Amino acid sequence: MMTSFGAANTAIFGDPKLQIQGFNGLKSSGLIPLHRGFHGVSVSSSNSSVVRAVSTPVKHETTAEPKRSKVEIFKEQSNFIRHPLNEEMLNDAPNINEAATQLIKFHGSYQQYNRDERGAKSYSFMLRTKNPCGKVPNRLYLVMDDLADEFGIGTLRLTTRQTFQLHGVLKKDMKTVMSTIIRNMGSTLGACGDLNRNVLAPPAPLARKDYLVAQETAENIAALLTPQSGFYYDVWVDGERFMSAEPPEVVKARNDNSHGTNFPDSPEPIYGTQFLPRKFKIAVTVPTDNSVDILTNDIGVVVVSDDNGEPQGFNIYVGGGMGRTHRLESTFPRLAEPLGYVPKEEILYAIKAIVVTQRENGRRDDRKYSRMKYLISSWGIEKFRNVVEQYYGKKFEPFRELPEWEFKSFLGWHEQGDGSLFCGLHIDNGRIKGTMKKTLREVIEKYNLNVRITANQNLILCGIRHAWRRPITTMLAQGSLLQPRFVDPLNITAMACPALPMCPLAITEAERGILDILKRVRAVFEKVGLKYKESIVIRATGCPNGCARPYMAELGLVGDGPNSYQIIFAVTQRKYDFAQIWLGGTPNQSALAKCFLNKVKLQELEKVIEPLFYHWRRSRNSKESFGEFTNRLGFEKLQEWVEKWEGVPKLSGKFSLKLFGDKETYQVVNELAKLQNKTAHQFALEIIRNYVAAQQNGKSAE
Incomplete structure (x- = not known):
């Protein structure tokens, strides 16, 4: 006997707070069903309930309509993300309406305004590119550099997902900027919105089979999950298509509907009219290389090779995600967990099955709970795996054993393995500006270099001849682009989101404040006797959404409230002094931090970190990181040290x-x-x- 969709969801979600609201097949409301067919399967659950409706059946007329968020209605009425955005971009207003503000995210843009300015809002737009593996062709880099000066605020920003952000573009210039990016080997399609975002992969241009397979797989996954309905090109280049030829295996996987994954005859065979419940993030890497924070993604893919180094297949993690809401315990950051292993020729079908499972079952009534991590947290990994396997069409093989993860920065000079060199450059907070921006352009243009963006907001110059190393090193030094040995170790691993003044979600400073925080941490290190080469992973965000992944840091600072206004460097800054302090992440990004203190005034940060660093220096085990130390001692002991702290003991008189x-x-x-x-x-x-x-x-x- 088939259960109704609503009953199925209730059986799946034992916690009423996390019950998925059946959303699809809403004939009485005029909605187009997400899944037009019915695909019945049998799924066992831990509470002995039987869920037989994996995909969505047609809703019965007598069943009460489920709740759905406002964004779902905007998507439904948009004709595949076209209207009213198209009309709003044509009028003379400096901003766009609420529906268009949500839809433009799918095109890779956010509407913003300068929160430092008082009075009428000065609207502008932030554009985010989509660069699988962080790959940026020479031509696109130079174009982005020009656009930043001509239409932006004169800076480029490298993001924690290996893309560019271009800030300060006015509405009247949007079509010019977008079409220029599209016509010069770039795209912003799907960089934001309720769909798959930029796919991460190790950025190093190493001529190794495992790295090449990881990067090729990331590009294929990105192509597989790219929207197909043409809305992006209709709005920005009047319908002209600039899509490159896709590998045949990508086309085949996208079109395959042998297990009920697709919408037949739809312009969006995978996404349908409603796309996904929320943003979706994927990363691909190789064993040991955790340069992409693999466990923070909805899906993490790891290349598995045989004893001869020949890639054979992939391990798959699922359910990672950083976002949360302050003081709402039902929201939380989460690490991805193992799902299983698939042969290398099956990876696109497995990815598609996971995405469809989230599409069909992720919550669409409350966006706080729409990420896949909440679905997996409520179902449990066994139930989730069983459902995915129905769309995949076979069982996953057991997860293969992996070595320990390591963080790899790829900074400095390295052999590519093909006779060329690459050079990794540290960029504080990923912000390219001033003399640095000018110098980078000169080097990249003169030597015709391609570049790659790292997930740690840095830049890699690729394909450098050995004879060019000395002149390039000299040019970079003149632009304050120093070799890693001249950069403070604290700065090398630190990250911060842009936050104020442009991000509408920010409640504290992050990028504009972290360099000062790093200097203060270094001063405390010196005060308690820690050596200069000592370092910890510090990350700061202006809100709990976690764009700089602070919940993986050894010391994470998450904005938590305002206090006052200040003038700093002649720039009016809205100074927010309260933050949450998170402790317990590890240098290799394999452990989740926990909230140590709420509402800490940043002016009083030293009162918290000084006793912690002092006792870490005195009581740590051999080679024990700060995060490992705090986890071993426990928060009760750490809080005791903070409460009883009377300052660093003075040196003996003699x-x-x-x-x-x-x-x-x-x-x-x-x-x-x-x-x-x-x-x-x-x-x-x-x-x-x-x-x-x-x-x-x-x-x-x-």
Whole structure:
């Protein structure tokens, strides 16, 4: 006996708060069903309920209409994401209406306004490109550089998903900017909105089979899940198509409907009229390489090779996601978990089956719970796997064992393996501006280099001849693009979202404040005796949505409320002083942090981190990271240290040294300190601490 869709959802979601509202097949409301056919399967559940409706049956006329969010109605009435956006872009207003504001996200843009300015809102648009694997052809980089100056705010931003963001584009210039990107090997289609976002992969241009397969797979997945109905080209280039030829295996996988995944005769065979319940994120990588934060994605794909290094298939993780809502415990960040293994020729079909499972069952009534992580959290991985297997058409093989993950930055100079070099450049917060922007353009243009964007907001210059290394190094140094050994280790792993002044969701500073926070953390490191080479992963976001993935950090700062206004560097900044502090992530991005303290004033950050860093230095195990240390000790002990802290104990009197006996000594020490970007006092104190440590170690040896 078939169950009704509503009953099926109730059986699946034991927690009423997380019950999926049946959304599809709403004939009485005029909705086009997400799935026109009925595909019955049998799925066992932990509570012995039997769910037989995997896809959506036609809704009975007597059944009450389910709730649905306003965004679902906008999508339904848009004729595949065209209207009223098309009409809104043609009028003279500086902004667009609510429906168009939601729809333009599918085109890769967000409407914003400058929140530093008072009075009438000055609207503009942020554009985000879509660059699978972070690949950016030479021509596209130069075009984006030009657009930033001519139509943006003079800067480019590298995102945590290996794409560009272009800020400050006025509505009247949008069509010019969009069409220019499209005509120059770029796209913004699907960079935002309720569909698959940019697909991540390790950015290193290594001529290794596993890396090449990972990158090719990421590109194929991106092509498979790219919208097909043409709305993007209709709005921005008057219907002219600029789609490159797709591999035949991608076309075949998209068109396959042998297991009821597709909408027959629809312009969007995978997405239908309603697309997905919420954004969807996928990353592909190779064993050990966690440069893409693999466990934070809806789907994580890992290349599995045989003993000869020949790729054979893929491990698949599912259910990761960072977003949450403050003080709402039913929302949470979550790590992806193993689903299974598939042979390499089956990966596109497996990905499609997972996406369709979320399309059919993800919540569409409350967007806070629409990500796939909530579906898996409520169903459990076994039930989720059983449903996916109906769309995949076969059982997943057991997950293959993997080695430990490592964070790889790819900074500095490296051999590509094909006779060329690549050079990874650290970019603070991914913001390319000023002299750095000018220098990068000169190098990329002069040597005709392609580039790649990393998931840590950095840039890689590719295909460099050995003879070019010296002149390029000189040019980069003149543009303040330093080799990694000259960059503070704290800065190398730090990330922050743009936040204020443009992001409408931000409630605190992030990008504009993190460099100051890093300096303050470095000062505390020096105060408690930690060495300069010591580092922890620090990430900051202006709201709980987690765009810079703060819930994976060893020290995560999440904006949590306003306090005052300040003028900093002659720029009016809305200064927000409250943050949540999250602890417990690990350097290899394999553990989820937990909220340690709520509503911490950033002015008082040192009162929290000073005792933690002091005890970490004194009580850690060999090679134990800060995140591992906080997890081992537990929050109760950490809070006790913070509450009882009275400051760093002073050095014993017999080691007390006068810092500077005369002006000449101070001047010499000051010059040496400048080489390490320190003050004379900081440098002198470090020498003293090293001296004390050496004396103490000597006594221990005796």
